[in-house]
Amino acid sequence: MLEQSQLHVIEARCTQEAAPRCRTACPLDMDVRSFLECLAAGKLRDARKLLERHLPLPGVMCAVCDHPCENACLRRDLGGSLAVSALEKFCMKAVPVQTKPLVRPPKGQKLAVLGAGLAGLTAAFDISHKGFAVTVYHEGEKEDALLAAFPVLEKSALDEELRALEKFHVRFVPAALDESLLVQCAGEYGAVFVDASTCSFAPGEEELDGVTLLWKDNICCGGWEKSTPTGARYASSSAQAGEGRKAGITLQRILTGVSLVAAREGEIRQDRLHTPLEGIAPCARILPASGDAYTEEEARKEADRCIRCSCMQCVKECPFLQKYKEFPRVYARKLYNNASVVRGTRTANVIMNGCALCGQCEVICPEHFSMADLCLQARQDAVERDVMPVSAHEFALEDMAQASGQESAFLVEDPALAAEGGHGARMFFPGCQLAASRGEQVLAMYRYLREALPGGVSLYSSCCGIPAYWAGREALFNEHAATLRNAWEECGRPEILAACSSCMSALKKALPEATVTSLWEKLDDIMPGPFSSTTPESMNVQDPCGARHDEAWQKAVRSLAAKAGIQVKEAKRSGNESACCGYGGLVWNAQPDVADSMAKKRADEFSLPVLTSCIMCQDRFARETQSLHLFDILPQTARAGADLAQSSPGLSARRAGRVALKEKALEEFLGQKSAQAQQSALLLRIPDDVQQAMERRYILRQDAEEAVRGIEGTGAKFINRENGHVLGSWRPRNVTFWVEYTADDDGGFTLVNAWCHRMVVAGAIQPAEKVVMEERVHA
């Protein structure tokens, strides 16, 4: 399980929650983005509340702020920075005071502030609002220092803020600001703040620690003048107030005896949020028609120009990330919390199983946040602790078992060499899905490879084990890897030619010392010239997510397409940024709705017929757009697969396809007649609409046949006295199948409906007495 420290490292990679540039530029941490959002929405009171929450002496601050946020604004080159300062002034004028902070009885410790400059008053404001009594010493009148530093400041606004301060136990005492006063205050008060803008004896800014602004003992300092690159000195209001605030935190820690430096990382102003600017149209700054102040309408329009900086680059591309309306940082936290649940509902199970593990987010993310790593680890952890929802991947794992089991898997050594005990130098590994839906093409390709490649080729049809890996079942994957290894070693450790990118990655994991080459690279080598092909003139290419980082694969596919006379036009996000078709990560099994959205979204990004090099991509896109597999354009295989491209074989047909491939291959290359035990044929007619409904429910034709055979065998069934329909159930594994059917005159049956559930009800299946509490099959 993820350690909390690991979580923090992972979380930190997603910057979506990081502050936008306007906020990081503000020494007072003003939430400018929210302020503008409120203004744009016409929520003026909420906007003012934000000013009051973030700014010290808001009436003064808004009047004198030198708005560094505007320099940082990403709108700057897209019509001009937001007029934040003018909008703040508008807001302060348009709406009266919104918050009334509680005045608490003063605490025992007291603070002295030397100098009523902006830094000193900010420190006094912050500390007094924490309930400490503050004495501000000033020369002349208490307003003098500020009015001198900021001539634009209206005396009435300042007076109002000063009066408000006095309510918070701030006393103003006229005094000569000199070192003797400092010595006296350092002894009499718990802590002292020296405003450098008013105290000539203050140290230089560079002499102090920038994190705490501690000068010595219990004394902090801030409020220095800044200088421009040309050496001109000026008072930066935001910087001075920021220093007052920073020192205020240190002073408060001195007063309460807390570490001065612990947990102050949040105060470090850092731009971490990545905001993509593509597609954002320039929009010119709205200027006040009156020349000096905004009207409400103008202010709303101006505020509405805010880009509302945010990253969401991965989320925009991924239907899975969109589904739960959050972003990776939040998902990481949810997955972590989910894994920590001992008793209670695991609400993030759906999150970990909704990811296609395709790796697109990792490539797109400027910080390379990988949801795939996170979700796969969460799945492995859930499997290890036996809390993985049983149904999430069960069907896919059963399919893997079928593809790699006795019924479908087979290994044919090159017949020409096998007779003398020799082995082929290469092994064609078509993968379980090509075997399932393109059996004839697999055989045609094998015949060609045997002819074209010297040294012989064997044919191994099985599952590569990727479903187990995707399901987080490492033990099952390793067990399967051992089977693959046996076969590979039995064949004399040949070079493996894989036709599926998921197979490539699984085989590389399972057999790290084997040479695994993509079939496409090999074909590109042995087919040097152009070949004739009846294909669309120009096509988009889908790079399968498994080959995202496999440039050789991508290059070979494009090269073969060019030889077929196809002009490849790159679709949006091709190569390593390619999007998944929804087959990856078994999301098609766990969350078919997400998988379908992925297929649809990706298909919509193609403007031309799409050429795929992964049969599942082809299959899933075929429902949305014209899609062809490489087998459909290669001369060796195109004919064997005529008309296959636009049909999508169902789940039952796939399993039957694998069995048929095995029979044909064994017969053609080994001269063996099918050794499969032939069950007495049962004639079950399944109308198309029923078949389609069954596919959606993951009910196979084989399941329905077995159910009818079983029900007819035991006689445990219901009869509808209105129409003669028969209804019965069958539970061959963790699922109970219900079949409603009619008995036909010719001894066959016609299926009317089929449904299934996982719950066990005594008496609902036969034989009833054998019903026991089920165990998890894959646990």
Place this chain on the structure above:
Amino acid sequence: MSLEPNFTPDSGDWACARCGAPLEQIKVQALYMHSAFAVILPRCPSCGLTLIPQSLAEGKMAEVEALLEDK
């Protein structure tokens, strides 16, 4: 989480084909992942063969299965 107690067939007049008896609404146990629920379902009073309507299997039962799997 409890199931609604009583579920009748979605449609039709069903009888046990083996016993010929009309079905009666009888309380039975539904079990899943170490949890048990009492539920009233159409059942043959003679042999105990029990019918689970499609609406129950794909509705409440599927919901409860998902909830229990996430426990």
